[in-house]
Amino acid sequence: MRVTIAEVNDQMPTIFGNNWLHVSEFDYFVENSTKIPAVGRPKPGERELVIGQNVMEIINDGDTIQMGLGGIPKVVVAGLDDKRDLSVLTEMFSIGLHKLVEKEIGTNDRKPFHKGVTIAAFCISDQNVYDFVHENPSCEFYSASYTNNPHFIAQHPNMVAINMALMVDFSCQIASEGLGHQQVSGSGGQLDFMAEAYYSKGGKGITLAYAARTLKDGTLVSAIVPDLPAGTPITVPRTYTK
């Protein structure tokens, strides 16, 4: 027997897109009025700013961008002020993304689908963003099977995917889920967007990584290595990174 229960929170932003469910699809409802968790990011440091500056030079007017988790994507968003007519097709509606629309930089005019509308699968951000997406027809949320659909992504010319990695080897294999046998995350949408930026006409897959990190014992370890540690899961294979 299958039982479907919905938790109903009146503080959840009301959003557009294909994400509404009819009451008949549920067996029970639980009302729980609670504040939506807001996440923040520490103030970007020098490393983030330098990496972000390099990324901004690669993004061109009219590109469609996707940004993954991490501090550097936030810096990139904040630095796009001199760009024009950007579009957004992304999995996560991240911190600061709404400012692109408010500044009329993210017009969403040049992409082939959903013109004028920012497309995302989910939103984890701060209260400013939650307020922005609430009852805002310029933002639409869809199932990740739609936003991250490889065939859909690849039909966007000049698709720019920006994601972070933990380590990259000399053959360009990208590891973002863990190192060695210590896994810290799953694949998420990184391969979806990186692979399809490869197939997008004029597309670019941008991988961000700190060049080195300091272990607890003080050892400095490079993030660009001849070989990944044994057991490291490959998030993006080298066939999509050349």
Place this chain on the structure above:
Amino acid sequence: MYHAILDQWEDLRDIWISDSVQVHPRRLYDPVFMANLQGHINYAHAFGMTLIRKINEAKLSDFFPVMTSDSAEKYAVARTLSSTW
């Protein structure tokens, strides 16, 4: 609702709780607490944020290898088949 389910753990067996993005601190992400619930309630994730750091450090992560685009198809179905549904 997670809290309500966890509170009933003694009455439940072979339950899987799955998520992708963790936003609330929960007992679900505490490997010490969850160790007592083995065989009753299991937790698995498709993606990981900082809230599951303790699980990662304990090397108890159980990430299902799936891309977000087909997570609904593969992840949910696989977990469903592995349960007693």
